[in-house]
Amino acid sequence: MRLLYLLSLLVPVVLSNPELTTSQGRLRGRVLNSRNGRKYFAFNSIPYGQPPVANLRFMPPLPAKNWTGTLDATKASPICYQWDYAKSIAKGQEDCLYLNVYTPKISNLSLPVMIYIYGGGFKVGDAGPAESSQYFMDEDVVLVIPNYRLDRLGFFSLEDEIIPGNMGLKDQALALEWVRKEITAFGGNPDLITVFGNSAGGASAHYLCSAPRLSGQIKGCISQSGVGGAAAWALSRPGEARAAGLKIVKALGCPKNEILSCLQHKSAEEVSDVTLIPANEKGARPTPVIEPPSDHAIITSWPPKKNDFPWIAGTTADEGMLFTGPFEFNLTNRTFSEDEYIQYFKTQIRDTLRLKNQSDVVERIFDRFTTREPNLILAGRKFGTEAFFLYPTLEALKHHNGPKYFYIFDYIGGPSYYEILLNKNLNITGVSHHDDFPYLFYMPNKFKPEGWPGPKDILVSQTLIKIWVAFAKEQSPGKTLPQWKTFEDKTYLEIGNDGFNTKKLNEFKDVYNFWKGII
Incomplete structure (x- = not known):
């Protein structure tokens, strides 16, 4: 009887500080309440990619390194560097490849997994506060929301092998790879993943589901108010991004034979300066591009050759x-x-x-x-x-x-x-x-x-x-x-x-x- 009493005292502690182990290391989350009062587990600010800074800027993301000890996964993810149009100031940081995971139960349930890609015109957005997940957590599903690089830091392109572009999409793809590797620890099924998103997030979901190199990794796709390619705002026409990009390179004083190195040594503020090129010039607005084939490429042709996945779009x-x-x-x-x-x-x-x-x-x-x-x-x-x-x-x-x-x-x-x-x-x-x-x-x-x-x-x-x-x-x-x-x-x-x-x-x-x- 005394043992049962002692165990009952431990339950609130366990529930308020849920811990689990991934291949990266151990992490501690917290317990929240869904809309209908269901307890669920929130793990925020989990690193899935190495900081894309210095010589990793404009490059495909690398998987995050392991950590020692227990990671505090109760704090909000840092948002990616972006312009706050309401306040006319920059906010966020380049070290931003983190994701949030929400799950109703930490057990071997093999629940379906939904990866949400936020919208914002490929320019703004973030994974949001933990509380935003409470509606989905009334259902038996694991929800994952990653940050990804935005604007020039995420979609600048010279349409060549040096800076092919689509870094933000490649971040999303790395987040998908992380989910497939780690989600069983959160009660999710790595073979039952749906990617969904709104606006630019809907177009991103379409691109990921259509990417040949991700074939077989995604079961279904939901595109809300945004699809890839067919929309003028969702895909640059061949040559536009390169022409605009070279003007930006020139404005920043980068020599032609050292473009990548030069851009990697500029500050985020310098690279993102909106005055470098007129806003109405073709290609000035960074968006996804058709890129040269490579092991990391997401869009190598459009319309896509792979288009047989189950899809909701509206x-x-x-x-x-x-x-x-x-x-x-x-x-x-x-x-x-x-x-x-x-x-x-x-x-x-x-x-x-x-x-x-x-x-x-x-x-x-x-x-x-x-x-x-x-x-x-x-x-x-x-x-x-x-x-x-x-x-x-x-x-x-x-x-x-x-x-x-x-x-x-x-x-x-x-x-x-x-x-x-x-x-x-x-x-x-x-x-x-x-x-x-x-x-x-x-x-x-x-x-x-x-x-x-x-x-x-x-x-x-x-x-x-x-x-x-x-x-x-x-x-x-x-x-x-x-x-x-x-x-x-x-x-x-x-x-x-x-x-x-x-x-x-x-x-x-x-x-x-x-x-x-x-x-």
Whole structure:
């Protein structure tokens, strides 16, 4: 009896300081509560790659070294070096290749594993606070969220063997390799991994699942509001990154025969200086590129040769609000006349779609949206939705050979992207880019509308997560949503305020036919 009593005293200590051993060494995490009050284990700031600094900058990442003693895995991961656009300052650090692991149980359960790749235009983002995982931890799944290099430090490229680019994608691939090697210690199944992400994270997931060198390592893929290649923002055209990169090299005073060494000896601030090249110049914005074949390469051709994996891909209903928001919510610090906005609209069509002096095409695109919608800002919203998200997703799914499912997220209820950004209620009508995120991840210390989340919001969130986890387990929506048929059945799933409903895909026939051949 006395022994049982003593053991009972030890249980809270064990639960509050969970420890486990990986091949790298021992680590200590902590216990958190899920949305429904379930205890789960959080292990944060686990190194998966060596610091990509000095002679490792712009290079494929190397696996992290082992450690001695017990690693404190209770602290937040350091974020990767990036520009804080809200505060106009740099933040983060280059030593940032860490990941977070969340698991409902530390035992040999062989649970499905979901690796989340955050979005942010390949420029910003991080693995987030530990508490963000609490919604998924109501389910039997292991969640992994890695940091990866961003902006020039993650996607600078000369499109050659010296600096091929895609360092951020290679970081993600190394995180995948870490998961396959270590996840059994956290109760996960290394042969049942789904990669998913939002925006640039959705495109990244698509790239990883399509990479020949990762063949057989990933069971399924979920791309939310972002796919690889077909979207103009997700892949540089051949030659663009190199041309822009050489201008940056010249601006930094690096000799042609010592480019890599020179760049590796510059500070992160110098390399990332936004004034080195005009922002509107082709290739100025670092993104994934098609790179020369190598043992580390992720994208060596596009469209991909490997495209038979199970895949869920979808968008929100009003993705284009991401681009029109500054005008809709008066964030430009100036007033635009109608003529000025029309000129801006046409310039954006030409530059963002990379149309070379095709004024007739620009006018055709402009007329398509302004004749249907007299409000120029709403017309711009629809343009952004179709051109950068809806059509690219439909095009990618059309040519995908594996099991595929398409959805539209059109549920209004939670905080919208710009409300979170500005920390206030904007009475938004529409579902913007990123508006599905609060239904998947808890967002502490962020703006919440009055009454959020209500019972209906919670139900949508729980159902969406159950579908995602069912896909991770079975590579299909499974019994959770049997009415969701594949893309081949010419149907899609609409997630709206009246529920989860199957709709006919031919609603988008006009969209597909218009953009085919333009993008």
